[in-house]
Amino acid sequence: MDLKQRLFTVLNSGKPDIVPVVSVTQTATVYQMQMTDSFWPESHINPELMASLALAGHTIAGFEAVRYPYCLTVLAEAMGCDVNMGRIDVQPSVITHPLSDKKNEVIYPDGLLNAKRVPSVLEATRILEERTDGNVPLIAGMEGPATLTAHLTGMYNFLTWSVLNPENIDSIMQIATDVCIEYADALLDCGADIISVADGIAGPDLLDPGMYESLVQPLHKRLADRIKGRKIIHMCGTALPILDAISECGFDGISLEESIDLSQASEIISGRAIIAGNVSAYRTLLSTSPENVIKESRQCLEKDVDILAPSCGIAPRSPIKNLKALVRARDEYCMN
Numbered sequence: 001m002d003l004k005q006r007l008f009t010v011l012n013s014g015k016p017d018i019v020p021v022v023s024v025t026q027t028a029t030v031y032q033m034q035m036t037d038s039f040w041p042e043s044h045i046n047p048e049l050m051a052s053l054a055l056a057g058h059t060i061a062g063f064e065a066v067r068y069p070y071c072l073t074v075l076a077e078a079m080g081c082d083v084n085m086g087r088i089d090v091q092p093s094v095i096t097h098p099l100s101d102k103k104n105e106v107i108y109p110d111g112l113l114n115a116k117r118v119p120s121v122l123e124a125t126r127i128l129e130e131r132t133d134g135n136v137p138l139i140a141g142m143e144g145p146a147t148l149t150a151h152l153t154g155m156y157n158f159l160t161w162s163v164l165n166p167e168n169i170d171s172i173m174q175i176a177t178d179v180c181i182e183y184a185d186a187l188l189d190c191g192a193d194i195i196s197v198a199d200g201i202a203g204p205d206l207l208d209p210g211m212y213e214s215l216v217q218p219l220h221k222r223l224a225d226r227i228k229g230r231k232i233i234h235m236c237g238t239a240l241p242i243l244d245a246i247s248e249c250g251f252d253g254i255s256l257e258e259s260i261d262l263s264q265a266s267e268i269i270s271g272r273a274i275i276a277g278n279v280s281a282y283r284t285l286l287s288t289s290p291e292n293v294i295k296e297s298r299q300c301l302e303k304d305v306d307i308l309a310p311s312c313g314i315a316p317r318s319p320i321k322n323l324k325a326l327v328r329a330r331d332e333y334c335m336n
Helices: 003-011 030-036 047-059 074-078 118-131 145-153 155-164 166-190 209-226 240-247 262-269 281-286 290-302 320-334
Strands: 066-068 138-143 194-198 230-235 253-256 274-279 307-310
Touching (some): 047 066, 066 118, 074 138, 074 166, 118 138, 118 166, 138 145, 145 155, 145 166, 166 194, 209 230, 209 240, 230 240, 240 262, 253 307, 274 290, 281 290, 281 320, 290 307
Parallel strands (some): 194 230, 274 307
């Protein structure tokens, strides 16, 4: 199988020739920036640099898909948040919250697809489709509705209002979901093959599992139903308490962090989605050796993970030899 056939077969719950090695979370490292002369923060903004750095995750690190962009602030900025663009090894972060006063009314942005960095990501998608000749899967990442809402309101308000004023939070998240759908479909129209939705704010490390089911799950269902292409959700932290609920939403895949036992997750998900994960991005890929990466990768493969992947966004200072060890581990396991 070629790379697209392999990944699409997995997302369709089929059996590929070998397990794909893909990152559904951010892939850029300082080494790749140096090799491509495409550095943060410029490559968060310039579509040519964004595409060159994203492609390096495939051509240099060896991942069998191209994943971009590199943060979860694109839609937040388009909806009025100010963003600190970070530095070479620090991702952008939201610094202002236009809905921090709950009396403010959330307004659907006029001309979303022309707002702030959205056109840059769309243009990078077109560039990547051309540069890969459509032969390498393109995974476009974006923040989910809960994360976008928390950016707009501020984290404290998001958590407090979820308990004390859930109707207000729901009204914001409804519009945030519509924004996510419009953006996701625009990415697919420009050539993206898969949408990766990161919505860790909705996880049980921050939000009570009951609130996930009442507040967020209906929106995740609508998001998964309305996005017109393949989609994966990445959930940070200890997601087991909500894993059954996430599995009901209709995403093709679920990406999990290293705190989740893959065998237990597979039992809960029970064929409703494929599983991507979960070699530790920080404990292993950033901080140890290729031998440890291979050891942990093998443990994931022995538990029949569908996609071998980092557990979360790759730290920018991660050694390239550790990223390459993911493919090496898969090859040694699947081809021997």
